[in-house]
Amino acid sequence: xxxxxxxxxxxxxxxxxxxxxxxxxxxVTDLIFxxxxxxxxxxxxxxxxVLWETLDLNVLLCNAxxxxxxNSNGLSDGHSSWLNAMHILxxxxxxxxxxxxxLIFNYSIYLKDEHLVYAATRFPMVKxxxxxxxxxxxxxxxxSAIQWWKGLESLTVPFISNASSIIQVIGANCKNFSMLKVMxxxxxxxxxxxxxxxxxxxxxxxxxSIVDKNAxxxxxxxxxxxxxxxxxxxxxxxxxxxxxxxxxxxQLDNFILGKASQLREFFTCQxxxxxxxxxxYDDDNIFGWYEYDKGLWRDDEIRSLAF
Numbered sequence: 001x002x003x004x005x006x007x008x009x010x011x012x013x014x015x016x017x018x019x020x021x022x023x024x025x026x027x028v029t030d031l032i033f034x035x036x037x038x039x040x041x042x043x044x045x046x047x048x049x050v051l052w053e054t055l056d057l058n059v060l061l062c063n064a065x066x067x068x069x070x071n072s073n074g075l076s077d078g079h080s081s082w083l084n085a086m087h088i089l090x091x092x093x094x095x096x097x098x099x100x101x102x103l104i105f106n107y108s109i110y111l112k113d114e115h116l117v118y119a120a121t122r123f124p125m126v127k128x129x130x131x132x133x134x135x136x137x138x139x140x141x142x143x144s145a146i147q148w149w150k151g152l153e154s155l156t157v158p159f160i161s162n163a164s165s166i167i168q169v170i171g172a173n174c175k176n177f178s179m180l181k182v183m184x185x186x187x188x189x190x191x192x193x194x195x196x197x198x199x200x201x202x203x204x205x206x207x208x209s210i211v212d213k214n215a216x217x218x219x220x221x222x223x224x225x226x227x228x229x230x231x232x233x234x235x236x237x238x239x240x241x242x243x244x245x246x247x248x249x250x251q252l253d254n255f256i257l258g259k260a261s262q263l264r265e266f267f268t269c270q271x272x273x274x275x276x277x278x279x280x281y282d283d284d285n286i287f288g289w290y291e292y293d294k295g296l297w298r299d300d301e302i303r304s305l306a307f
Contacts, residue, residue, distance in 0.1 A: 012039040019045035027059050032091040052096035055123070056307070057085070057106040058298075085109065086118055093122035102128040104307055107297060110134045113141025120148035127151055127176075130307060133158035133183075133297065139165040146173050154179035154203075156305065158297055164193035171197030181205040181305045183297065187239045191215035195222050205230040205305050208296050212239040213249060213256075220259035228265035230302050233274065267301040 023035060023046055036046040085106075092100070100123045105111060111132055120126070126149055131137070139162050146152065152174040160166055163184065170177050177198055186206050194201065195218065202225055211234045219226065237248040252260075252268065260266040300306040 012041050014041075016041070016045055016048075020048045020050060023048075023051055028055060028057075028092060029088065032088065032095060036095055047095050047097065049096075049099050052092070052100050054102040054104065054307075055092055055096070055100045056102075056104040057088070057109070058104060085115070089119055089122055096123075098123055099125055101125060102130075102307070104130040105132045107132050108134070110136070112136045113138055113144070116141055116145045117148075120145035124148045125151065127153045128179075128307075129154070130156040130297075131158070131160065135160060137166075138162070139169065142166050143169050143173075146170065150174060152177055154181075154305065156181040156297070156307075158183040160184075164190050167193050168197045177201075179203040179305060181207065181300060183208050185210045185212075185239060186215050187212045188215045188218065188241075191218045195219070199223060200225045202226060203228045203302060203304060205300050205302050206234055207231070207300055208233045210235045210237075210239065213237060215239075216256060217259075220256060227263060228302050228304075229260060229263055230265075230267040230300060230305075232267045232269045232301050233296075234268075265302060 019042060023031060026035065031046050031051065036043045103119060103123055103126045105119075109115075109132055111134070113136070116131075116137055129149070129152060137160055142160075146169055150173055152170070153176050155170070155177075157163075157166075163182070167190070178201060180194075180198070180201060180203070182205075186209050191212070191214075194204075199222075201223060204219065204226060207230050209231075211231055213236060216231070216236075219229070235248060236252070240247075260268075298307055
């Protein structure tokens with residue numbers, strides 16, 4: 001307890017650098033709706049670029065979005081969730097002065113074209129983007145958003161329709177794009193689109209995907225700039241060009257292993273001994289990482305793709 005007349009420190013006069021360090025431990029909603037409204041010095045500190053390098057919407061409380069129920073399979077529209085989300089994005093854009101470099105959408109939100117474009121117009125400096133598995137993004141919607149994200153360097157996308165066309169849009173607009181993570185069927189058509197559109201790709205993660213052996217051969221043979229490849233926890237085989245069963249393979253052949261050994265980083269595993277692989281497959285051998293754990297979406301053996 002201080003005596004009368006002694007000097008006491010006022011919270012609003014705390015040193016700027018100390019405030020920024022404290023604010024780094026807070027959630028985005030704390031910065032937007034609490035800290036920035038305390039006083040002018042706190043608001044100034046809450047706008048420091050260090051606090052806005054990454055905007056991770058997964059740190060929000062569940063009631064900030066109307067999180068999809070576990071049995072919805074992403075079919076709920078979630079209109080009110082986006083009223084909240086757009087309010088948060090708009091305020092974050094103002095505080096950050098649009099300097100966000102890494103944008104990570106909430107895993108459970110249902111993303112549409114208008115939402116993606118809304119985010120793109122408010123954060124045009126984004127270089128690293130992570131999309132949720134439940135989305136209804138079209139090629140036209142993605143093209144509209146990417147006009148604001150010409151500097152995009154990496155993308156994590158668990159699922160998206162018209163994936164080959166999306167890759168073509170990236171290749172035509174994002175000259176510095178070098179890192180991609182997908183978690184859907186990696187077939188020969190998609191591999192060819194990837195090679196034709198982004199031949200200088202350096203980092204590719206297919207973690208927890210269904211991967212066609214011929215597609216993997218194509219990537220390793222033709223993409224000479226590739227430095228890192230992750231096929232951990234994947235189901236490998238021959239994906240049929242027409243509806244039919246997947247012909248699974250248990251081991252990589254010497255050709256694939258030889259090509260992969262020339263990369264700077266190569267990650268793989270064996271289903272029989274890998275607990276995550278066993279976790280991802282149900283009794284009918286149906287691949288379903290999205291039913292279990294969003295950590296499989298956030299984690300990656302390639303450190304530059306983990307968040």
